Amino acid sequence: MAAATLARRIGRSGVLPLCCRLPAWDRATRPPSSPLQPPGLPLAPCRSFSNNRIQVELDESSGVAMMKFKSPPVNSLSLEFLTEFSISLEKLENNRACRGVIITSAVPKIFSSGLDITEMCGKSTEHYTEFWRAVQEGSSPAGGCLVALSCDYRIMAENPKFSIGLNEAQLGIVAPFWFKDTFVNVVGQRIAERSLQLGSLHPAPEAQKLGLVDELVPEEKLMEKAAAVMAQWLALPDHARQLTKTMMRKAVLDRLVAHREEDIKNFVSFVSKESIQKSLRMYMEMLKKRKS
Amino acid sequence: MAAATLARRIGRSGVLPLCCRLPAWDRATRPPSSPLQPPGLPLAPCRSFSNNRIQVELDESSGVAMMKFKSPPVNSLSLEFLTEFSISLEKLENNRACRGVIITSAVPKIFSSGLDITEMCGKSTEHYTEFWRAVQEGSSPAGGCLVALSCDYRIMAENPKFSIGLNEAQLGIVAPFWFKDTFVNVVGQRIAERSLQLGSLHPAPEAQKLGLVDELVPEEKLMEKAAAVMAQWLALPDHARQLTKTMMRKAVLDRLVAHREEDIKNFVSFVSKESIQKSLRMYMEMLKKRKS
Amino acid sequence: MAAATLARRIGRSGVLPLCCRLPAWDRATRPPSSPLQPPGLPLAPCRSFSNNRIQVELDESSGVAMMKFKSPPVNSLSLEFLTEFSISLEKLENNRACRGVIITSAVPKIFSSGLDITEMCGKSTEHYTEFWRAVQEGSSPAGGCLVALSCDYRIMAENPKFSIGLNEAQLGIVAPFWFKDTFVNVVGQRIAERSLQLGSLHPAPEAQKLGLVDELVPEEKLMEKAAAVMAQWLALPDHARQLTKTMMRKAVLDRLVAHREEDIKNFVSFVSKESIQKSLRMYMEMLKKRKS
Numbered sequence: 001m002a003a004a005t006l007a008r009r010i011g012r013s014g015v016l017p018l019c020c021r022l023p024a025w026d027r028a029t030r031p032p033s034s035p036l037q038p039p040g041l042p043l044a045p046c047r048s049f050s051n052n053r054i055q056v057e058l059d060e061s062s063g064v065a066m067m068k069f070k071s072p073p074v075n076s077l078s079l080e081f082l083t084e085f086s087i088s089l090e091k092l093e094n095n096r097a098c099r100g101v102i103i104t105s106a107v108p109k110i111f112s113s114g115l116d117i118t119e120m121c122g123k124s125t126e127h128y129t130e131f132w133r134a135v136q137e138g139s140s141p142a143g144g145c146l147v148a149l150s151c152d153y154r155i156m157a158e159n160p161k162f163s164i165g166l167n168e169a170q171l172g173i174v175a176p177f178w179f180k181d182t183f184v185n186v187v188g189q190r191i192a193e194r195s196l197q198l199g200s201l202h203p204a205p206e207a208q209k210l211g212l213v214d215e216l217v218p219e220e221k222l223m224e225k226a227a228a229v230m231a232q233w234l235a236l237p238d239h240a241r242q243l244t245k246t247m248m249r250k251a252v253l254d255r256l257v258a259h260r261e262e263d264i265k266n267f268v269s270f271v272s273k274e275s276i277q278k279s280l281r282m283y284m285e286m287l288k289k290r291k292s
Numbered sequence: 293m294a295a296a297t298l299a300r301r302i303g304r305s306g307v308l309p310l311c312c313r314l315p316a317w318d319r320a321t322r323p324p325s326s327p328l329q330p331p332g333l334p335l336a337p338c339r340s341f342s343n344n345r346i347q348v349e350l351d352e353s354s355g356v357a358m359m360k361f362k363s364p365p366v367n368s369l370s371l372e373f374l375t376e377f378s379i380s381l382e383k384l385e386n387n388r389a390c391r392g393v394i395i396t397s398a399v400p401k402i403f404s405s406g407l408d409i410t411e412m413c414g415k416s417t418e419h420y421t422e423f424w425r426a427v428q429e430g431s432s433p434a435g436g437c438l439v440a441l442s443c444d445y446r447i448m449a450e451n452p453k454f455s456i457g458l459n460e461a462q463l464g465i466v467a468p469f470w471f472k473d474t475f476v477n478v479v480g481q482r483i484a485e486r487s488l489q490l491g492s493l494h495p496a497p498e499a500q501k502l503g504l505v506d507e508l509v510p511e512e513k514l515m516e517k518a519a520a521v522m523a524q525w526l527a528l529p530d531h532a533r534q535l536t537k538t539m540m541r542k543a544v545l546d547r548l549v550a551h552r553e554e555d556i557k558n559f560v561s562f563v564s565k566e567s568i569q570k571s572l573r574m575y576m577e578m579l580k581k582r583k584s
Numbered sequence: 585m586a587a588a589t590l591a592r593r594i595g596r597s598g599v600l601p602l603c604c605r606l607p608a609w610d611r612a613t614r615p616p617s618s619p620l621q622p623p624g625l626p627l628a629p630c631r632s633f634s635n636n637r638i639q640v641e642l643d644e645s646s647g648v649a650m651m652k653f654k655s656p657p658v659n660s661l662s663l664e665f666l667t668e669f670s671i672s673l674e675k676l677e678n679n680r681a682c683r684g685v686i687i688t689s690a691v692p693k694i695f696s697s698g699l700d701i702t703e704m705c706g707k708s709t710e711h712y713t714e715f716w717r718a719v720q721e722g723s724s725p726a727g728g729c730l731v732a733l734s735c736d737y738r739i740m741a742e743n744p745k746f747s748i749g750l751n752e753a754q755l756g757i758v759a760p761f762w763f764k765d766t767f768v769n770v771v772g773q774r775i776a777e778r779s780l781q782l783g784s785l786h787p788a789p790e791a792q793k794l795g796l797v798d799e800l801v802p803e804e805k806l807m808e809k810a811a812a813v814m815a816q817w818l819a820l821p822d823h824a825r826q827l828t829k830t831m832m833r834k835a836v837l838d839r840l841v842a843h844r845e846e847d848i849k850n851f852v853s854f855v856s857k858e859s860i861q862k863s864l865r866m867y868m869e870m871l872k873k874r875k876s
Contacts, residue, residue, distance in 0.1 A: 198816070236489070245489055477777075528753050528783060532755070533781050539764055
């Protein structure tokens with residue numbers, strides 16, 4: 001039962017990229033007729049739905065859903081955003097017509113600025129706990145970590161002004177182990193070590209070179225390319241692809257599931273420190289100055 | 293004792309590459325005078341021997357054996373083929389004059405088409421069990437997985453018409469975890485994940501770029517190059533090279549040994565499903581149509 | 585408590601590269617004001633100090649220490665050298681003004697020839713034990729393995745005459761598992777497997793291509809580049825960078841700590857074998873002949 005859920009979740013979902021400054025096209029796929037899925041499950045019709053911050057459209061003929069982040073100015077991952085994200089994924093998961101999801105942004109020039117720093121600053125312990133649980137949930141514990149890294153394929157606009165990375169270290173905080181595990185799965189240990197220690201945001205060409213994104217295309221070709229890649233992946237039998245994906249990501253996933261509560265405690269205790277609060281306030285000041 | 297066996301097996305052997313459509317030159321090496329080997333072991337003279345499907349010649353002066361698959365039309369890995377393969381490796385293993393093996397094909401234009409699908413289709417549970425055990429055996433549980441990936445060095449003809457990969461997903465089945473582990477050891481997690489999910493067969497130039505093969509050479513230079521590479525590896529003291537190899541592959545090997553019976557059960561149960569049988573029949577139909 | 589020690593050690597130190605024939609600039613960094621550090625720790629003033637074989641200068645304004653190996657002819661890692669190295673790192677570790685260390689050589693054309701073979705040849709069991717413990721200590725068990733590989737960034741003179749690698753296999757011996765683990769962390773499993781089995785010493789351009797060094801610069805630019813890279817790393821908040829590094833290297837470190845005594849026993853037992861002693865003597869003979 002648990003396995004079925006995990007498998008299905010892994011099958012299609014992802015986790016939000018932290019500080020992913022790109023109008024990227026990410027995709028994840030999911031089996032509609034998995035052998036693990038109870039056969040009698042009723043179809044939940046869902047052609048399109050929209051919350052405050054996320055818009056979803058499902059093409060039932062192709063089985064491909066388009067999920068667009070629309071939370072200006074920068075699609076930052078607040079508690080509310082993450083909750084909506086989690087619910088949207090859940091809905092698609094329960095819709096047997098959905099075989100894959102393309103995740104993108106409706107806000108020009110940005111995919112997501114990452115975790116919302118204001119959620120980590122000057123709030124209560126209860127709030128931090130709730131926020132971090134939402135990060136884990138929205139990030140689909142079954143899927144792994146970051147939206148982009150958890151997807152099956154990453155396409156980015158070939159504009160050196162756009163960048164992607166995990167910049168926690170620059171804020172004076174540390175990426176949780178399951179962000180790290182997922183990052184390592186994509187780019188390997190050495191690149192991850194350097195990038196995470198420096199909190200690097202990699203411009204598109206560098207990101208591709210490092211393997212952080214799979215492909216760069218002109219901005220106007222993003223949708224077209226995403227659809228083409230999705231078609232390529234959906235050409236495979238769903239159950240075989242899904243079981244393979246589960247096998248590939250099992251170790252990282254199991255580790256997150258096993259240490260989930262511990263991870264929340266660590267985050268809350270860390271972020272509650274006055275020194276960390278000070279770091280975060282300084283970073284926010286710096287961001288404000290940069291804008292003005 | 294177990295360690296000695298493992299070490300010696302790891303020392304030279306490999307596992308057959310699934311759907312490896314290339315006249316590749318693969319090699320594996322083995323220590324004749326390992327500290328782990330009982331000193332009094334009698335030499336089993338073996339200059340050359342041939343079964344129905346595999347031909348072996350050993351040059352006792354250099355210690356290099358040449359193993360050629362000769363099971364037309366496509367050297368597919370049937371139960372009989374795998375049994376012969378296992379026996380051939382065993383013979384070389386027991387021959388102290390043998391220091392390394394070059395594995396290639398006597399069938400033009402193909403190394404091996406991979407596991408024989410007819411062995412997985414319409415047979416009895418007993419047959420599936422026996423077949424999968426032979427895959428594990430022939431694949432030398434000590435060595436890892438696929439012949440090519442388990443070898444120390446992979447040389448392929450530089451012809452984009454030849455391809456190599458693990459295409460299970462295309463057949464609707466899933467590579468076992470120890471194929472996956474070995475694949476990851478060679479090309480890394482990310483490339484393995486994408487390649488296995490898509491069941492990709494990579495043309496030679498791409499295979500080299502991904503690290504799936506080490507070198508491409510013109511077809512007529514394969515033998516020459518294989519001999520040169522073998523000489524380079526045999527220049528090292530056998531025991532040091534062998535122990536290093538054991539150390540590098542120990543984790544993957546231990547995992548296979550620990551979960552071997554479970555892996556057989558999984559395979560038999562999976563392949564016995566009517567849905568999987570249907571997938572395999574469809575794939576065979578498709579192959580037949582392609583030929584005609 | 586242990587964690588604090590580990591974290592701080594990991595924060596800055598490294599392990600000597602075995603047979604690293606390069607005037608390389610390696611660096612490692614360390615947090616002066618880590619949250620893990622007891623706040624009342626008195627500053628040990630240490631502007632510069634020098635033992636017989638290692639010279640250290642600390643620029644207290646930048647927090648950057650320069651450590652130079654000066655044990656001609658080849659900075660080989662003898663028991664005495666490793667002891668001094670360990671003490672020097674310890675001193676810097678206890679100096680809160682020190683945030684990072686640049687490790688280089690005062691001997692022209694060589695960084696270090698690696699472990700001193702004479703320490704492994706014709707000595708007593710007690711001596712082997714003491715030596716290997718010093719290798720582990722000097723190598724900073726907390727940091728990982730080899731000096732260069734344990735550093736955060738590796739810069740090498742772009743001269744193909746200089747080379748770097750772990751050439752144990754050429755001597756007929758085997759790199760310990762924690763050398764291997766660290767090597768794999770930097771270059772990945774496949775490159776490590778081939779390089780360790782062949783005992784390869786990679787010329788600078790190849791070393792960079794394999795990821796064994798991060799950057800090549802003209803020899804006269806080494807110092808300048810090392811300082812620039814150090815500045816880039818020290819721009820990050822120390823505690824975040826340090827915790828990230830700890831997280832990245834924890835698995836390898838834990839494994840070494842858990843198997844330390846076993847590793848010493850293995851080394852002593854292995855190196856005490858007459859066959860191994862013979863291999864080492866032959867290698868030394870060969871080196872002598874090459875010189876004359």
